[in-house]
Amino acid sequence: MTERITRLNTMATQLRRDVVNCIYHAGDGHPGPCMSIIDILTALYFDVMRLDSNDPKWNKRDRFILSKGHACPALYAALARKGYINPAELKTLRALGSRLQGHPVPKDTPGVEATSGSLGHGLSQGCGMAIAARRRGDDCLVFVLTGDGELNEGIIWEAAMTIPKYKLTNLIAIIDNNGIQSGGKVDVISNLYPLREKWEGFGWYVVDLDGHNMKEITLALEKAAKRGRASREEREGMEIVSNQAPPLPDQPIIFIASTIKGKGIPYMEGNNAWHKRVPTDEEHQIAMEILGGLDLE
Amino acid sequence: MQGLDTLAEKDDRIMLVCADSLLAMRATDFVQKYPDRYVEVGIAEQNAAATSAGLAIEGLIPFFATYAGFITMRACEQIRTFIAYPNLNVKMAGVNGGIAAGEREGVTHQFFEDIGILRTIANITILVPADADQARQATIAAAGIPGPVYIRLGSGRDPVVFEKNSPFIPFKINIMQKNGNDIALFGNGVLLPRLIKASKILSDKGIGVTLVEVHTVKPLDIEGITKVLKDCGAAVTAEDHNIIGGLGSAIMETAAENYPVPIERIGLRDKFPSSGLPDELLDYYEMSVNDIVKAAQKAITRKNSTKK
Incomplete structure (x- = not known):
């Protein structure tokens, strides 16, 4: 493993620790849905995205939308470790007057780009943001991370039609396919699968991804980002993964990331009781021992 | 959508977002003049509202224009949570406001709850211009009001009340x-x-x-x-x-x-x-x-x- 991947994995572990601490101190939150996206978030914030935490409104920054807003402790942790907010502020999650509201809103939290929490809205907002970036002529990218459960929402498929229509190759979508939504398995709750064929049918270029393999995530997302900033001519024949023919130059990309709800903390992994639950003192202690890293100071 | 081209001429942030509502909004002239200012998402009002939010997040001034009820009812939550809550600069223009404007279409296209619905949502300014020329002026005024604004429009065949160019001054009776x-x-x-x-x-x-x-x-x-x-x-x-x-x-x-x-x-x-x-x-x-x-x-x- 290269030093870079080791560094990113260490950061991912730190963010997992921060999420557990954040939810433990707040006494409320959704730990399971956070854990499945941590590796992807780490890759985005600490490797792939072009950001300047000293200038959160920098025009040329890449944008990130957490469409599954209930996993915001993970986003807040990434923002804290990236330098947008003080890690100690994570303890104020969900408190009266906190900048870290129960679900994100881009009012006064630096680094939060869009409102989310009512599910299904990341792609549409990202669509507007990507159109605006095109109009400005900026080569910045819009990353949208959705849950799999939230693909039940009709508005997702409305946006799934509009984004390819506008050839928004500067928007990169990622599905956190952890297989479990609030009420149970995604294939039991509604008829979600097959996912690949659905998105392909709407005109997207679909890439499968191991959402917990840092090397694979960074490699694929870096290529997608490079393509997203490229001209149409340059995009011609640009490969994303070696086992798949390259996307057509105007196709937007969506990653289907296989993930595990609760990943990284054995007692949470695949156990949907942790969709929304606060660790007890003992559970908190166990998590701290597994994870290592810094506390919220 | 008279007034929109006047605005667009002076301000390149002005955009039009439609849900297959271009003809209903009589905005084809605008689109011919400013094709790159027009976002058409199809018959998908929720998507239109949330896409408008995305445009506004980036500093543009989208006018989301379609039937009053499809804005305020079909896309009600999108307006409330994604436009009004973050106080975004999205303007919404709804035609067929009222039973008279919906006329022959029947209840599905007569919208008489729009103002009541939006009035309970914080941050939204609600304008009800009386006739076509007032609507033109209200559209221009809306662009100058920060935050979300809803303009309730009639059928476009409504009786003329005021002389042309009579001032429309928002906020005051x-x-x-x-x-x-x-x-x-x-x-x-x-x-x-x-x-x-x-x-x-x-x-x-x-x-x-x-x-x-x-x-x-x-x-x-x-x-x-x-x-x-x-x-x-x-x-x-x-x-x-x-x-x-x-x-x-x-x-x-x-x-x-x-x-x-x-x-x-x-x-x-x-x-x-x-x-x-x-x-x-x-x-x-x-x-x-x-x-x-x-x-x-x-x-x-x-x-x-x-x-x-």
């Missing part, structure tokens, strides 16, 4: 006539011509009328309205909207908190209307000139009986 202070008539939109006729009939009977246009339903000009209520001591409200939740409710709230006087409401009386011709509909659903006159007389009688 517009005192159109002051022939006396026996009764205040508050109204907006397509009912204004009827209020003008009712005012004439009342004046002929020796009743002094103060006729007030309230084109900004939110934020309400509480000071201006309270002043008129104090002066007249009785009022009628008139709007092409359900009597619950719209202008009548807003003025009654203001009166109850500031200066309670007898008030009678003219509007759709909490029922679903039929298809029909605009004037025929307004007459049938108790929004006729005669209904307004009777309501005024009733309010004055109540005022006089309270005095004793």
Whole structure:
């Protein structure tokens, strides 16, 4: 493993620790849905995205939308470790007057780009943001991370039609396919699968991804980002993964990331009781021992 | 969507977002002139609202334009959570506001709950211009008001109330006539011509009328309205909207908190209307000139009986 991947994995572990601490101190939150996206978030914030935490409104920054807003402790942790907010502020999650509201809103939290929490809205907002970036002529990218459960929402498929229509190759979508939504398995709750064929049918270029393999995530997302900033001519024949023919130059990309709800903390992994639950003192202690890293100071 | 090209000429942040509503909004000229300012998402109002939010996050000024009810009902949550909550600069223009504007289409295209719905959502300015030229001016004014603005529009065939280029000044009530202070008539939109006729009939009977246009339903000009209520001591409200939740409710709230006087409401009386011709509909659903006159007389009688 290269030093870079080791560094990113260490950061991912730190963010997992921060999420557990954040939810433990707040006494409320959704730990399971956070854990499945941590590796992807780490890759985005600490490797792939072009950001300047000293200038959160920098025009040329890449944008990130957490469409599954209930996993915001993970986003807040990434923002804290990236330098947008003080890690100690994570303890104020969900408190009266906190900048870290129960679900994100881009009012006064630096680094939060869009409102989310009512599910299904990341792609549409990202669509507007990507159109605006095109109009400005900026080569910045819009990353949208959705849950799999939230693909039940009709508005997702409305946006799934509009984004390819506008050839928004500067928007990169990622599905956190952890297989479990609030009420149970995604294939039991509604008829979600097959996912690949659905998105392909709407005109997207679909890439499968191991959402917990840092090397694979960074490699694929870096290529997608490079393509997203490229001209149409340059995009011609640009490969994303070696086992798949390259996307057509105007196709937007969506990653289907296989993930595990609760990943990284054995007692949470695949156990949907942790969709929304606060660790007890003992559970908190166990998590701290597994994870290592810094506390919220 | 008159006024939009005037805005677009001066301000390259102006965008039009449609949900296959370009023809309904009569905005084809705009799109011919500014093809790259037009975002068409198809018959998908929720997507249109959330895409507008995305454009506004990036500093553009989108006008999301389609039928009043598809904006305020189909995309209600998107407006509330993704536009109003982060206080984004999205302008919404809804046609077929009221039963008269929806006319022959029937209830699916007659929207008489829009103002009541939006009035309960914080941060939204609600404008109800009276006729086409006022709508043009309201559109231009909306671009200058920070945050979300809803412009309630009629059918485009609505009667002309004001002379062309009469000023449209948001936020303030517009005192159109002051022939006396026996009764205040508050109204907006397509009912204004009827209020003008009712005012004439009342004046002929020796009743002094103060006729007030309230084109900004939110934020309400509480000071201006309270002043008129104090002066007249009785009022009628008139709007092409359900009597619950719209202008009548807003003025009654203001009166109850500031200066309670007898008030009678003219509007759709909490029922679903039929298809029909605009004037025929307004007459049938108790929004006729005669209904307004009777309501005024009733309010004055109540005022006089309270005095004793």
